[in-house]
Amino acid sequence: MKTIIIAVLFGLCVASFAQDVVEPPGYGVYYKSKDGWQRLDYARPLGASAGAFSGATLNYHGAEAALQITDRRPVFYFNRVPTARNALIIRFEKKKDQREVQVIRSHVLTANSGPDKKHLPDVTVQSVNDHLVSITPSEDLPSGEYLLSDSGGYGGYDFGIK
Numbered sequence: 011m012k013t014i015i016i017a018v019l020f021g022l023c024v025a026s027f028a029q030d031v032v033e034p035p036g037y038g039v040y041y042k043s044k045d046g047w048q049r050l051d052y053a054r055p056l057g058a059s060a061g062a063f064s065g066a067t068l069n070y071h072g073a074e075a076a077l078q079i080t081d082r083r084p085v086f087y088f089n090r091v092p093t094a095r096n097a098l099i100i101r102f103e104k105k106k107d108q109r110e111v112q113v114i115r116s117h118v119l120t121a122n123s124g125p126d127k128k129h130l131p132d133v134t135v136q137s138v139n140d141h142l143v144s145i146t147p148s149e150d151l152p153s154g155e156y157l158l159s160d161s162g163g164y165g166g167y168d169f170g171i172k
Contacts, residue, residue, distance in 0.1 A: 033142070034089045039158065039167045041079065041086055050077060050086070050158065050167035056108075066114040068163060073107050075155060075168035082150035082171060086158055087142055093160040094135070094143035100163055101129040102155040109155050111163040125163050 034040040039050045053075070055068035088094030102109035114123050132148035145158065151171045159166030 034087050037090045039086060039088050039091060041077065041084055041169070043079065043081075048077060050169060052165065053157065053168040054165045055111075060114075065112055067110045067112045070102065070109045070111070070157070070168065073104060073109070073155075075170045077168070078170040078172050080172050082152075083147050084151075084169070084171075086145045086167075087138070088145065088160075090141045091143070091160070094145070097133070097135065097143075097145045097158060097160045098125070098162065099131050099133055099145070099147055099151070100125050100157045100159055100166070101131070101151075102157060102168075103129075104155055109157075109168070111157060113163045123162075 034042075034047050034049075036049075041048045041050060053070055056071050057069045058066055059069065060066040086097075088097065100111055102111060104110075111125055111129075113125060131151060134144075134146045134148055136144045136146075138144055153171050155168065155170045157163065157166040157168050
């Protein structure tokens with residue numbers, strides 16, 4: 011009888027600990043701060059600019075994202091987002107009242123698609139459970155504006171590091 015009670019108590023403790031680890035309150039992309047879960051808003055490009063020798067750039071509204079954090083190595087959680095394994099963190103170029111991501115780089119004889127590697131910090135993508143994936147930069151991010159994108163810069167979840 012004592013063995014059963016101890017086993018049940020142990021199971022309850024493990025289940026309680028597992029629930030405290032990570033579980034955002036709903037579908038979407040979240041950052042867990044000291045104050046709790048913060049849902050990231052989806053940001054779409056407002057327009058694009060293209061040039062024969064400069065490539066194509068997507069423009070995002072505003073000089074800063076609504077979510078500004080101080081954590082230099084934030085952990086983001088994709089809850090029930092099927093494309094989470096493709097997620098990248100892209101550093102924006104800041105221009106006056108907007109932010110930009112270059113998605114095609116072209117030169118006289120060549121063109122390359124996707125953001126420049128110098129704007130792509132390495133990330134660690136990890137399955138937490140069957141519906142939750144975490145994305146963490148491998149190194150501290152410098153101050154600036156970023157896009158957490160699962161589509162190579164054609165939309166995503168914006169945030170800033172103070």
